Amino acid sequence: MDARLDRTLIRWPALPGWPVAVALLAVALVLAANSGAIRLGLADWQALLNGEDTQGALVLAQLRLPRVAFAIVVGAALGLAGALSQGLFRNPLAEPALLGIPSGAVCAVALMLTVLSAWAGGLPAAWRPFAVPAAALLGAWVMCGLLQGLARLLVPGAVAGLLLAGLALNALAMAIVGLCTYLATDEQLRSLSFWQLGSLALASWPVVAVLGGVVVGSLALSRRWGQALNALALGEAVAAQVGVPVARLRRVLVLVLALLSGLAVAWCGLIGFVGLLAPHAARGLVGADARRVLPVAAWFGALLLLLADTAARTVAVPAELPVGILTALLGAPVLFVLLKRAQREIGGGW
Amino acid sequence: MLLLDDATLIRHGQGFGPFELRVDAGERVALLGPSGAGKSTLLKLMSGEIAPTRGRVLLGGQPLAGLDPCTRARRRAVLPQSHQIAFGLAVELVVGLGRWAGGGGEPWVRQALAWASAAHLQGRRYDQLSGGEQARVQLARVLAQLADVERGLLLVDEPLASLDPGLQLELLDTLRAFCRERGHALVAVLHDIPQALNGFDRLILVRRGQVAADLPAGTAALPALETLFGLRLQLLPAAGGGWALAARRREAAA
Numbered sequence: 001m002d003a004r005l006d007r008t009l010i011r012w013p014a015l016p017g018w019p020v021a022v023a024l025l026a027v028a029l030v031l032a033a034n035s036g037a038i039r040l041g042l043a044d045w046q047a048l049l050n051g052e053d054t055q056g057a058l059v060l061a062q063l064r065l066p067r068v069a070f071a072i073v074v075g076a077a078l079g080l081a082g083a084l085s086q087g088l089f090r091n092p093l094a095e096p097a098l099l100g101i102p103s104g105a106v107c108a109v110a111l112m113l114t115v116l117s118a119w120a121g122g123l124p125a126a127w128r129p130f131a132v133p134a135a136a137l138l139g140a141w142v143m144c145g146l147l148q149g150l151a152r153l154l155v156p157g158a159v160a161g162l163l164l165a166g167l168a169l170n171a172l173a174m175a176i177v178g179l180c181t182y183l184a185t186d187e188q189l190r191s192l193s194f195w196q197l198g199s200l201a202l203a204s205w206p207v208v209a210v211l212g213g214v215v216v217g218s219l220a221l222s223r224r225w226g227q228a229l230n231a232l233a234l235g236e237a238v239a240a241q242v243g244v245p246v247a248r249l250r251r252v253l254v255l256v257l258a259l260l261s262g263l264a265v266a267w268c269g270l271i272g273f274v275g276l277l278a279p280h281a282a283r284g285l286v287g288a289d290a291r292r293v294l295p296v297a298a299w300f301g302a303l304l305l306l307l308a309d310t311a312a313r314t315v316a317v318p319a320e321l322p323v324g325i326l327t328a329l330l331g332a333p334v335l336f337v338l339l340k341r342a343q344r345e346i347g348g349g350w
Numbered sequence: 351m352l353l354l355d356d357a358t359l360i361r362h363g364q365g366f367g368p369f370e371l372r373v374d375a376g377e378r379v380a381l382l383g384p385s386g387a388g389k390s391t392l393l394k395l396m397s398g399e400i401a402p403t404r405g406r407v408l409l410g411g412q413p414l415a416g417l418d419p420c421t422r423a424r425r426r427a428v429l430p431q432s433h434q435i436a437f438g439l440a441v442e443l444v445v446g447l448g449r450w451a452g453g454g455g456e457p458w459v460r461q462a463l464a465w466a467s468a469a470h471l472q473g474r475r476y477d478q479l480s481g482g483e484q485a486r487v488q489l490a491r492v493l494a495q496l497a498d499v500e501r502g503l504l505l506v507d508e509p510l511a512s513l514d515p516g517l518q519l520e521l522l523d524t525l526r527a528f529c530r531e532r533g534h535a536l537v538a539v540l541h542d543i544p545q546a547l548n549g550f551d552r553l554i555l556v557r558r559g560q561v562a563a564d565l566p567a568g569t570a571a572l573p574a575l576e577t578l579f580g581l582r583l584q585l586l587p588a589a590g591g592g593w594a595l596a597a598r599r600r601e602a603a604a
Binding site for chain 1: 371397399418419420421422423426427428430434435437438439440443444447450451475491495552
């Protein structure tokens with residue numbers, strides 16, 4: 001029997017899916033919360049649960065738990081965004097960061113913090129915390145829309161064409177960011193670079209709640225649209241022929257994608273490759289059915305970023321590495337492997 | 351059932367039509383013509399994938415463009431020319447997509463796979479199948495889509511071009527039987543003249559974006575086919591009541 005057939009016939013033994021997933025995530029969460037500049041243990045958790053005011057309980061409640069929760073929701077958002085953009089662009093390499101969607105968000109925020117800062121400063125104080133996420137969202141949305149238009153002009157299924165279009169848009173966005181930096185006053189520059197450095201250190205419960213809500217909402221939506229995404233894998237024309245309202249699906253996907261990557265960028269800067277690794281791992285685990293890939297990609301993204309962030313916090317104590325560096329170190333080699341594989345599978349489709 | 355009323359399309363500076371065509375329930379129509387003549391474009395107008403620049407395309411008396419995608423999918427299915435799928439979806443999933451509009455997946459999927467002689471492919475990944483197997487799966491998807499409706503429209507765009515002759519005949523027979531039982535109209539873009547003569551009632555010959563001739567399939571269609579393709583054709587009676595065809599280039603014959 002040839003190896004191909006072998007691989008499809010022999011399956012992993014069926015694991016009881018979600019309890020194992022939740023348990024793994026919980027273990028990772030406890031490990032992550034325990035490690036850091038101050039090592040914590042069981043006693044500190046007990047103190048926290050009993051409401052005692054020990055130092056360990058305080059560190060846990062005010063620093064570690066928001067931080068790990070943030071890593072989980074950001075990771076889930078990035079993983080989900082990756083899976084959605086791969087589905088939308090029908091391209092297994094279409095990671096939002098490679099396509100320049102977060103750059104669009106960065107560009108919009110840079111514009112707001114510098115060129116439009118006078119206007120932004122005039123906003124009512126209550127609105128100001130929302131100004132950066134709103135700008136990021138808008139930027140990501142515009143970028144997503146542009147890409148989507150470009151992707152439809154390019155040869156359908158062309159893997160590299162889309163990535164090259166993303167490269168061009170990335171460069172454009174970064175040029176605008178550079179221009180903003182050049183034009184910025186010292187004070188504007190400081191707020192811009194402070195924001196761009198962004199890491200998961202800015203974790204806070206309200207932010208976790210908002211992003212968590214968006215992730216849960218997107219997952220609920222993708223339950224509804226999962227089968228439509230599968231149909232899209234057969235091509236836009238075929239999807240329309242079987243009855244999928246393709247135009248509406250595309251609008252929904254672009255909006256959700258912008259929401260997920262825009263908000264992730266707004267609160268923790270650029271973190272690449274999670275959106276590439278998570279959906280691939282998900283497909284390896286549960287097959288290509290979008291209805292299963294989407295939640296598993298979110299789960300894997302959460303797990304991956306949680307581990308990466310923990311490593312970033314602990315490798316060089318007391319300093320902290322930007323987590324994006326770690327994910328890039330991990331993800332870039334994987335991209336090469338995937339490119340090679342895509343070349344083999346798609347053949348002339350460049 | 352399907353009516354093209356003055357349907358004209360202007361695309362990339364090229365004009366197609368105007369087409370005045372009517373396809374009735376249960377009819378089997380073959381679209382023939384040289385490469386680049388506009389057969390696929392005509393089929394796309396019929397399926398509603400492209401809206402005409404001028405004129406109307408009506409399905410069951412209603413403008414195709416105005417129908418919502420689900421209603422449209424319950425009345426017409428399309429078997430496309432190419433079968434690229436972006437991810438490694440499972441065979442049942444691909445066939446199940448045919449039930450997007452109709453619902454009630456599972457039994458129809460199994461039935462459709464059996465009709466397309468593809469039952470043995472269940473559980474496989476689509477992207478790991480051979481070209482012929484992929485064609486069977488796509489056929490099953492289309493059969494699943496129109497399995498539980500009557501007097502629908504099935505549009506087929508050269509799905510057989512890359513398959514070996516035995517499989518071509520088998521799949522074409524399956525399609526014809528399926529359409530006959532349900533009163534579906536079948537419109538197929540074909541390259542093979544004997545297939546068109548043997549299995550279809552009516553030939554629509556397309557040349558340079560126009561309908562060059564619209565005539566019943568039979569020996570009487572030969573002169574028109576000769577003009578269309580620039581060939582000398584000779585019909586030979588084949589065993590089993592069909593026709594075989596001998597073709598030569600016109601210059602060679604002269």
